[in-house]
Amino acid sequence: MNTQPIYMRNLSKSLYTGLCSRLGQPLSRKILRNGGRSAAARKTAGLKAAGWLACGFLIVGAAPAWADHVEKHFKVDSRPVITLHNPNGAVTVKAWTNSEVMVIASPASSDVEVDVEQTGNRVDIMTHPTSDSVADDELRADFEIRVPQDAELQIHDDSGAVSVNSVLGDMNVETVGAGVDLSDAAGYLSVKTIGGSFQCLRCAGQVEVSSISGNFRLLDMRSYHVRAQTSKGNILFNGEFIPNGFYDLKNYSGVIEVRFSPGDSFDLSATSLKGKVNNEAKLIPPTHQQHFYSRFGNSLFGSFNSGRAKVELSSFDGTINILKRN
């Protein structure tokens, strides 16, 4: 197990040389194929020189940004935990079949440092400034992370974007303005943003998401428990209502839209205190007493087919649409 701290701040000389070689060789081959020998030779020599010169500029220009490039691999057991604290930046996490975690970090400047450490079966990643002079927006790092499928993730990324693909372990994502994009996820998924949007594509397990002004798109869902609350945001749910599942969608304003298929089976409760409820489902009225809230606002209660799942939609002054799936 690799427990050494990592700071790969300098790409090796051989890597730069290799890069320059790759830039130079194709150019020279092309010239040799297309031109006369002497002219081609002169052009080749000139272009090679230009290529090396360009490499020189590239090295000089890119060195400050590359100086903090971080790449590290950690051997892990099953169900590793990966934590990330990053103030700003694009975070991409993907699952792979290796029993290791790979972290590639690209800090925005040499004033920003990324610590990656392993403790047991946990890998902790943290971005921090190296001086007090770093402006807030310069405190940024982008990440490419590969994890085993059963990894548990704890991600805190204020701004930028978070994308997680095919990770089946539990997940906790917190952002301020960063959007969160999950696909093919499972487990217990907890997402909290302030203004960031949220998209969940083909997610299973349990989903809990809250925001103040973020829009939610829950697509091709296979989750048995969804609780989504945003204040000033739209919520779209287009997925399967699993028998005995629970789906609770709530906002203050905006549109809550739920798509259903003829074969779905759910108990529906939809209330907008100051807004509208539009419904395309043929509901069987409930036999029991109406919910307490029903005398206020626009409410709709009933069962679709045998009512096996429970769907609760509520809005303060937004619009609720229960529409047939195309």
Next chain:
Amino acid sequence: MAARTEMSTMGCNEFIGQLEDWLDGNRHPDARTHARECPSCRSVAADFDDIRGVAPALMVADPEPSPELWIRLRAQLEQEGIIRDGESVRTNAWTPAWLDRLLVAIPRPALAGAYLAALFAVAFGLSTALGLRTPESPNFALSAQLDSAEQTASSSMRDGKSLASASLHENLAIVDNYIALCENSVREEPDNEAARDYLYQAYQQKADLISQMTERGEPSR
């Protein structure tokens, strides 16, 4: 919780009224009898025993919890009808005295959230069991307190113009707007539980935002 059990000479309210003595170990025979016969009161007493027992172990250096924690606690207690307008509900006179003393008696540990969560749970249980949740129209003293906390948080924030900082302010304005809308709605329809729920959730959101802003205002480097 039954108002009075048949076998015991002491009712639930009386039992709760002497809960402080109970927790201090002064357990009147009637109270013991009642505790044996009333599962709810027994459970409440056990919860507070647990809290009192666990709290010292949680104490690390007795730091003062942030004002935002107390705002949250206050919001929660107000939401549950335990307190109103900055004062404890007086319909059950035991509540303020022993709860205040308990809060004072319990050290304020670094892990304040742990026992606050426990207190929330107990407060919720008590308020439900004793019917303290009332449909009375709230006045909005909490809103003013949150505004005050917001001003403090804003002044303590660093001058940073980061995206996150801008987003926090932008969303705070959104929540303020919803608070105003919900307060109007509650004024118009005091019996509308849903509107009150929306209002309290908006308060909670504002408290969370202020908490985040305050944390960012603290030196982080």
